[in-house]
Amino acid sequence: MAQQLAIGVDLGGTTVKTGLIDRDGKIIAQAKLPTLAEENPKAVIGQIVKTIQEVIPHAGGKPIAGIGIGAPGLIQNPGGIVKSPPNMKNWDIVPLANEISNVFQMRVEVDNDANVAAVAEAKFGAGKDYPNFLFIIWGTGVGGGIIMNGQIYRGLTGGAGEVGHISINYDGLLCNCGTNGCVEAYVGQRYLSKRTIEKLKSNPSSKILELVGGDVEKISPMYISKAAEAGDVLANEILVEAGTLLGVMIGGVMNTLDYRVTVIGGGVSAVGDFVYKAIHQSVQKNVQKPLRDGIKIVRAQLGNDAGIFGAAGMVL
Amino acid sequence: MAQQLAIGVDLGGTTVKTGLIDRDGKIIAQAKLPTLAEENPKAVIGQIVKTIQEVIPHAGGKPIAGIGIGAPGLIQNPGGIVKSPPNMKNWDIVPLANEISNVFQMRVEVDNDANVAAVAEAKFGAGKDYPNFLFIIWGTGVGGGIIMNGQIYRGLTGGAGEVGHISINYDGLLCNCGTNGCVEAYVGQRYLSKRTIEKLKSNPSSKILELVGGDVEKISPMYISKAAEAGDVLANEILVEAGTLLGVMIGGVMNTLDYRVTVIGGGVSAVGDFVYKAIHQSVQKNVQKPLRDGIKIVRAQLGNDAGIFGAAGMVL
Numbered sequence: 001m002a003q004q005l006a007i008g009v010d011l012g013g014t015t016v017k018t019g020l021i022d023r024d025g026k027i028i029a030q031a032k033l034p035t036l037a038e039e040n041p042k043a044v045i046g047q048i049v050k051t052i053q054e055v056i057p058h059a060g061g062k063p064i065a066g067i068g069i070g071a072p073g074l075i076q077n078p079g080g081i082v083k084s085p086p087n088m089k090n091w092d093i094v095p096l097a098n099e100i101s102n103v104f105q106m107r108v109e110v111d112n113d114a115n116v117a118a119v120a121e122a123k124f125g126a127g128k129d130y131p132n133f134l135f136i137i138w139g140t141g142v143g144g145g146i147i148m149n150g151q152i153y154r155g156l157t158g159g160a161g162e163v164g165h166i167s168i169n170y171d172g173l174l175c176n177c178g179t180n181g182c183v184e185a186y187v188g189q190r191y192l193s194k195r196t197i198e199k200l201k202s203n204p205s206s207k208i209l210e211l212v213g214g215d216v217e218k219i220s221p222m223y224i225s226k227a228a229e230a231g232d233v234l235a236n237e238i239l240v241e242a243g244t245l246l247g248v249m250i251g252g253v254m255n256t257l258d259y260r261v262t263v264i265g266g267g268v269s270a271v272g273d274f275v276y277k278a279i280h281q282s283v284q285k286n287v288q289k290p291l292r293d294g295i296k297i298v299r300a301q302l303g304n305d306a307g308i309f310g311a312a313g314m315v316l
Numbered sequence: 317m318a319q320q321l322a323i324g325v326d327l328g329g330t331t332v333k334t335g336l337i338d339r340d341g342k343i344i345a346q347a348k349l350p351t352l353a354e355e356n357p358k359a360v361i362g363q364i365v366k367t368i369q370e371v372i373p374h375a376g377g378k379p380i381a382g383i384g385i386g387a388p389g390l391i392q393n394p395g396g397i398v399k400s401p402p403n404m405k406n407w408d409i410v411p412l413a414n415e416i417s418n419v420f421q422m423r424v425e426v427d428n429d430a431n432v433a434a435v436a437e438a439k440f441g442a443g444k445d446y447p448n449f450l451f452i453i454w455g456t457g458v459g460g461g462i463i464m465n466g467q468i469y470r471g472l473t474g475g476a477g478e479v480g481h482i483s484i485n486y487d488g489l490l491c492n493c494g495t496n497g498c499v500e501a502y503v504g505q506r507y508l509s510k511r512t513i514e515k516l517k518s519n520p521s522s523k524i525l526e527l528v529g530g531d532v533e534k535i536s537p538m539y540i541s542k543a544a545e546a547g548d549v550l551a552n553e554i555l556v557e558a559g560t561l562l563g564v565m566i567g568g569v570m571n572t573l574d575y576r577v578t579v580i581g582g583g584v585s586a587v588g589d590f591v592y593k594a595i596h597q598s599v600q601k602n603v604q605k606p607l608r609d610g611i612k613i614v615r616a617q618l619g620n621d622a623g624i625f626g627a628a629g630m631v632l
Contacts, residue, residue: 158574159574159606160573161572162571163571165603165604166572167602170561178605248486249568251482252565252572255478256462256568256572258470258471258475286483286495288478288493
C-alpha cells in the first residue's frame with residue numbers, strides 16, 4: 001500500500017490536466033488536452049479518458065488507488081454528479097464519476113475546485129501537519145472547504161465550507177446572492193479593487209496609482225499590497241481592513257467547529273505578511289476565549305498543480 | 317443489543333439526577349441526591365456513584381452500554397475531564413470519566429450541558445429524524461451543539477457548537493467576551509429584557525407592562541411573547557427582530573456545514589410560533605442559494621429530563 005499511486009484530473013474550461021502521482025506528491029506522469037468545452041459532455045469525457053489512458057502505463061505495475069477529478073460547477077456528492085459547470089456547453093447534469101469508473105473500473109471521486117484545492121493543501125501543502133483546518137480561496141469571490149480528520153467534509157449536498165456568503169453584518173452591504181453583509185461583498189477581489197478606485201479619487205498621490213501607471217483598471221490586491229509594503233498608508237489601511245473583516249468570518253467558523261487553523265489560497269492570498277497579521281489578530285478577537293491560543297493563519301503552498309494534487313489526494 | 321440499557325447522569329449544581337433508560341427513551345429507574353457542590357470533588361463523585369449504584373439493580377440482567385454524564389463547566393474530550401465547573405467548590409481539574417469508570421468498569425462519556433441536551437434531542441426528541449442538525453440553547457446566553465451523523469461533534473477541545481459568540485456585526489454591540497456583535501449580545505435573554513425595558517419608557521401603554529403588573533424586573537421573553545400574541549406591536553417587533561438576528565447566525569452555520577435543520581431549546585425557546593417564522597425567513601435569506609430549500613427551524617421537545625436522556629444517549 002505504501003507504494004500506491006493515484007490519478008488526479010484537473011478539469012478546466014480550457015484544458016484537462018491529468019497527473020499520475022505517488023503518496024509523496026511526486027508527479028510520475030502528466031498529460032494535457034484541450035477540454036472541448038464548446039462541444040458537449042461526451043466530447044469532454046472523451047478528452048478526460050484520453051489523458052487518463054496516457055498516464056496509466058507509467059504506473060509500472062504499481063497499484064492505482066483510483067481517480068480523483070476536480071471540476072467546476074456544483075457537484076452533487078455522494079455520486080460525483082456535475083451540474084451546469086460554467087463555460088461548458090450543453091452540459092446540464094452529468095454523472096461524471098460513473099462515466100469514468102465505467103471506463104476504468106476504478107474508484108472515482110469528483111469534487112469542486114475549492115474542495116479539491118483544500119485536499120491538495122491537506123495532503124501535500126500548507127495543511128499537511130493539520131488534520132483539521134478551514135481552507136479559504138480568496139480571489140474574485142471567497143470560497144472554501146473544510147478539512148476534518150484529514151478528509152474533505154462535504155456536508156449534506158456538497159456545499160459545506162462555502163464561507164464567502166457568511167454575513168459579517170446583518171445590516172451590511174447587499175451581496176449579489178441577496179444576503180446583507182456577506183464577507184465576499186467586503187473582501188472579494190472585485191469589491192476591493194472598486195473600493196480602492198473610489199478612495200484614490202481623494203488620494204491622487206497614493207503609490208497604488210504610481211504602480212499601475214495611472215491605469216485604475218489594472219488595480220488589484222497585489223498592487224495594493226506592493227504599495228502598502230512601500231509605505232503607502234491608504235494601501236495599508238485598505239488591506240488591513242480587508243484582513244480584519246475576513247478574520248471576523250473565520251472567527252465565526254472557528255467558534256462553530258472548534259478549529260484553530262486556516263489555510264488561505266486563491267489570487268489574493270499572495271498579499272504581504274502584514275495582511276496575515278491583521279487576519280490573525282481579528283480571528284483572535286472573534287473567537288470565544290478558550291480558542292484564542294494556537295490560532296494559525298497559513299498561506300497556501302501549492303500553485304498551478306494544486307488541481308491535480310488535490311484530485312489525486314481525494315482517492316489516496 | 318436491541319435490549320441494551322444506558323445510565324444517564326445529570327450533574328447539576330444542587331442535585332445529581334441519574335436515570336436508567338432503554339433505547340426507546342423509557343426511564344426504568346431513577347435516583348436523586350444532593351450534589352454536595354459546596355464540599356469537594358470527592359464528595360460530589362461519591363454522590364454520583366451512589367445514584368448509579370441505586371439504579372443498576374433495576375437492569376434485571378439486561379446489558380448496560382455505559383454511563384453518560386452531563387456536567388457544567390468546560391469539559392475536555394477525549395478524556396471526559398471537567399474543568400472548574402461554576403458553583404462547585406475546590407474543583408479545579410477532575411478526570412471525571414476515569415473516576416467513574418474505575419468504580420463501575422464501564423464505558424463513561426462526559427460532556428457539557430449544551431452538548432448533552434443536543435444528544436437528548438437527537439436520540440429522543442425533536443432531532444430524532446435528523447442525523448445532522450445544529451442545536452441551540454437560547455436562554456440567558458446563547459449556546460449550542462452540533463449533531464453530525466447522529467453523534468455529537470465536539471471539535472478539537474470540546475468547544476464546537478458554541479455559536480453564541482459568533483459575530484453578526486463586526487462593528488456591533490460589544491459582548492462581555494470582548495468581541496463586537498456576538499449574537500448573544502443581541503438576543504440573549506438578559507439583553508432582550510433590558511432592551512425591552514428601555515423601549516417601554518416611550519411605550520407606556522404596551523401590553524408587556526400590563527402582563528408583568530407594572531414590575532419591569534419581571535420582564536422576560538415569555539411575557540413579551542404573550543403580549544405580542546395579544547396584539548402588542550412593540551412586543552412583536554422586539555421578538556421578530558431577535559428571531560431575525562438569531563437567523564443571521566444560524567444562516568452562517570448552515571453555510572459552513574451545509575446543514576438544513578436547527579433545533580432550538582433553552583428558556584427562550586418557548587416563545588410563540590411567530591418567532592420561529594421570523595428565524596426561518598432570516599435563515600433562508602442568509603444561506604447560499606442551493607441551501608434555501610428544506611430549511612427547518614424546530615422547537616426542542618425534551619424538558620427537565622433532557623439531561624438524563626442526553627447523558628444516556630451518549631453511550632447508546
